[in-house]
Amino acid sequence: MAIDFTLTAQQRDLQLTSRKFAKEVLNDAKAAELLSSPEERFLATKPTYEAMVASGYLRKCIPAPAGGDNAGLIDMAILAEEFYSVNASVTLTMLGTVLGLLPILLGGTPDLCKWLLGPFLKTSGAPLAGFCSSEPGGSANAGSPPPGEGVRTMARREGGNWIINGRKKWVSSATGWNREGADVLCVVCRTDPAAPPDAAISIIAVEGPVTGLVFERAIDTIGHRAHLVPQFGLQNVVTPGHNLLGQEGSGLALTAAAFTGTAALVGIFGVALMRAAFEFALHFARTEKRGGVHPIIEHQAVGYALADAKTTIEAARYLSWRACHALDAQSPAAEELAVEAKIFGSEAAVRVITDLMRVVGIDSYDHEAPFARLLQDALALPIFDGGNMGVRRRQLHMMFRRSDYDSLAACGAT
Numbered sequence: 001m002a003i004d005f006t007l008t009a010q011q012r013d014l015q016l017t018s019r020k021f022a023k024e025v026l027n028d029a030k031a032a033e034l035l036s037s038p039e040e041r042f043l044a045t046k047p048t049y050e051a052m053v054a055s056g057y058l059r060k061c062i063p064a065p066a067g068g069d070n071a072g073l074i075d076m077a078i079l080a081e082e083f084y085s086v087n088a089s090v091t092l093t094m095l096g097t098v099l100g101l102l103p104i105l106l107g108g109t110p111d112l113c114k115w116l117l118g119p120f121l122k123t124s125g126a127p128l129a130g131f132c133s134s135e136p137g138g139s140a141n142a143g144s145p146p147p148g149e150g151v152r153t154m155a156r157r158e159g160g161n162w163i164i165n166g167r168k169k170w171v172s173s174a175t176g177w178n179r180e181g182a183d184v185l186c187v188v189c190r191t192d193p194a195a196p197p198d199a200a201i202s203i204i205a206v207e208g209p210v211t212g213l214v215f216e217r218a219i220d221t222i223g224h225r226a227h228l229v230p231q232f233g234l235q236n237v238v239t240p241g242h243n244l245l246g247q248e249g250s251g252l253a254l255t256a257a258a259f260t261g262t263a264a265l266v267g268i269f270g271v272a273l274m275r276a277a278f279e280f281a282l283h284f285a286r287t288e289k290r291g292g293v294h295p296i297i298e299h300q301a302v303g304y305a306l307a308d309a310k311t312t313i314e315a316a317r318y319l320s321w322r323a324c325h326a327l328d329a330q331s332p333a334a335e336e337l338a339v340e341a342k343i344f345g346s347e348a349a350v351r352v353i354t355d356l357m358r359v360v361g362i363d364s365y366d367h368e369a370p371f372a373r374l375l376q377d378a379l380a381l382p383i384f385d386g387g388n389m390g391v392r393r394r395q396l397h398m399m400f401r402r403s404d405y406d407s408l409a410a411c412g413a414t
C-alpha cells in the first residue's frame with residue numbers, strides 16, 4: 001500500500017460534521033462538569049448523550065457487519081478527535097459504551113449479537129454498556145497465577161445459568177443512569193477456580209436492570225468530571241448460560257483484543273486535548289502583548305515552544321492513525337503500533353498541555369482558560385485503558401522478549 005494520509009471524501013465529511021456537532025451540542029454540555037456530585041454531573045449529560053445517539057454517532061461506532069455504520073477505526077479516530085477535544089466526559093460515555101460492546105462484537109454468537117446490540121443500533125434513548133474488568137485492589141495483574149489473586153470476581157454454573165459474585169471499580173457508566181446497571185455489562189470473571197489464568201477467566205454478558213448489582217459509590221474523579229465511574233458489587237447476579245462470550249476460559253485473550261482497539265483511540269484522545277490547548281495558546285500568543293510592545297509570539301522562546309507542541313501533536317496523530325489502519329488491515333504489527341500510540345499520545349498530552357501553560361503564563365491558571373479541564377482530563381490517559389506502567393509497557397516488553405518478534409514489522413518491511 002502506498003503511504004497516503006489523505007482522508008476520503010466521506011472521512012472529510014465526517015470530520016466536518018462531527019466538528020460542527022461538537023461545537024454546537026457538546027460544547028454547552030461542559031456546564032455539567034460544574035455541578036457538585038459525580039452522579040449529578042453524569043445525569044446532566046443525558047440529554048447530550050441522547051442527542052449523540054439520535055444523530056447516529058453511536059451507530060457510527062458499531063461495525064457495519066454488526067448492523068452499525070462504522071467503516072473502520074480511522075473513522076472512529078476522526079470522530080473521537082473532534083468530540084474529545086470539546087467534551088471528554090460525554091465522549092468517553094459514548095466510547096466507553098463501545099468498549100462495553102466489544103466483547104460481544106468479538107465473541108458473541110450471531111444470535112447473541114443481534115439480541116444484545118439491538119438497543120445500541122437505534123437512534124433513540126440513551127443506551128449504555130460497560131466493560132467490567134477493573135476491580136478494587138487492582139487489575140494490572142488480572143492474568144497472575146497463584147498466589148496472585150488475579151481476577152477475583154467469580155462465576156459458577158447453576159442449572160442453565162451463571163451466578164456471578166464479586167466487586168468492580170472504575171467501569172465507565174456501569175451502574176447506568178439509575179444505579180440499576182447499564183443496558184448490558186460484559187463482566188470479566190473467573191469461571192474455573194482451579195485452571196491456569198489463560199483458561200480460568202471468561203467474559204459473560206449481563207443485561208440490565210441487574211438484580212444483585214449493589215451500587216457502592218460514584219468516584220469523584222480528577223478529570224472527566226461528568227463521566228460516571230462507579231464502584232459496585234455483584235451479588236448472586238443471574239445471567240443465562242448462553243451469555244458466555246467466546247469460549248469458556250478465553251476471557252484474558254478477549255480482554256486483550258478489546259483493549260488493543262481502544263489503545264489506538266486513546267492516542268487520539270491525547271491529540272484532541274493537545275489540539276484544544278494549542279488552539280488557545282496560539283491565539284493568546286498572537287493577540288496578547290502582556291504590557292509589552294509586540295504580541296508574545298514575536299518572542300522566539302514562545303514561537304519555539306509552540307513549534308515543539310505542534311510537532312508532537314502531528315506525530316501523535318499520525319502514529320495513532322497508522323495504528324488504526326494496521327488494526328483495520330489486521331497487520332502483524334497492529335498490536336505493537338496501537339500500544340505505542342497509546343503510550344506516546346497519552347504521555348505527550350500531559351507534557352504538552354503543561355508546556356503550553358508556560359507559554360500562556362499565569363492566565364492559564366484561571367478556570368476561564370481551558371487548561372485546568374484539559375490537564376485534568378489528560379491525567380487519566382496514561383493510567384486508564386491499561387496503565388502505561390502496569391499494563392501497556394509490559395505488553396511491549398513481552399513482545400520484545402518473544403523469539404519470533406520482528407522489529408521491522410511495524411514499518412511494513414516484512
Ligand SMILES: Cc1cc2nc3c(=O)[nH]c(=O)nc-3n(C[C@H](O)[C@H](O)[C@H](O)COP(=O)(O)OP(=O)(O)OC[C@H]3O[C@@H](n4cnc5c(N)ncnc54)[C@H](O)[C@@H]3O)c2cc1C
Nearest residue numbers: 131133134138139140170171172383384385386387389390
Ligand atoms: C475515566 C476512567 C474510565 C475507566 N473505564 C474503565 C472501564 O470501562 N472498564 C474497566 O474495566 N476499567 C476502566 N477504568 C479503569 C482503568 O482502565 C484500569 O483500572 C487501569 O488501566 C488499570 O490500572 P493500572 O494499570 O494502574 O492497574 P493497577 O492494578 O491499579 O496497578 C497500579 C500500579 O501498580 C504498578 N504495577 C502493578 N502491577 C504491575 C506489574 N506487573 N508490572 C509493573 N508495574 C505494575 C504500576 O505502576 C501500576 O500503575 C477506567 C478508569 C478511568 C479513570
